[in-house]
Amino acid sequence: MVVATQVNPIRMEKNREVEIPVIDLSANRSKVAKLIVKACEEYGFFLVINHGVAHHIINEMEDESFEFFDKPLPEKERVGSANPFGYGSKNIGLSGDTGELEYLLLQTNQNSVANTSKFSCAVSSYVESVRELACEILELIAKGLGVPHSFFSHLVRHFDSDSLLRLNHYPPVTHCFHRGTIGFGEHSDPQILTLLRSNGVPGLQISLRNGLWYPVSPDPHAFCVNIGDILQAMTNERFVSVRHRVMANSSPNRSRLSMVFFGAPPPEAIITCPPQLLERNKPLYRAFTWAEYKLHTYAHRLGETRLDHFKIT
Ligand SMILES: O=C(O)CCC(=O)C(=O)O
């Protein structure tokens, strides 16, 4: 008789005083769904392992990203400035935020990444795989919350989904480095769900409800999952979007590279909380579209709690 091995779907990562949940996606679905919901409620953040995204797809995306950032500045600038898609350096957004990084922002619409260059092929394969992973996690969340299977995931699977891929490159900061130098300032991600994969160089920190900052140990085999503002609104604050930041890269000779997929709704999607999640509670946010939220987000500083504007008072 063959006995299936029991996979323990969770281990806790000791990280100063906080233990960030690491969830094994190959374990029993019902168990995993419950653990994900618990992690979303307690942290708005967790790591997933055995996620099914092929190593060669991740490695090719990483190699292509390094190749891009290694190019001379004028060549990088030739792709256009990040307004909204393209290359940016130090300036984040249009409201005066800055950080010790350079980045490339790419649209992920099914039609926009169709190209034959090596870079575009790496982007298409990566985006296709991480989009699938994001939808799988959103479906597990739906299962754990008792809402229809594709209630969240259909927004990210939609042909017009406004999902983004952001490649962040943090070169070592050797000049005037001090312990508090910021690589990417404090914020929550505006979209539904973020999947972040970084190389082995540290820097990411999350802030929990106690207001303290906790470093996240880099694990190139895992994806970090961040709950975004839209999921906070759609769950009527049962989940809270996690505030996070990146410290400047203090390692003497290695760059930090993160590849960040933001799963977003189509622009015209109306964001509301489903009745199953309201129970007897009143909705905390008025209905709004993703286009409206994005416009509001772009007009404000990175660190602002931008969802407050949509709160019913
Ligand atoms: O680069 C990172 O690790 C995080 C960056 C981030 O939070 C973002 O791009 O929204």
Ligand SMILES: [Fe+2]
């Ligand atoms: Fe972020």
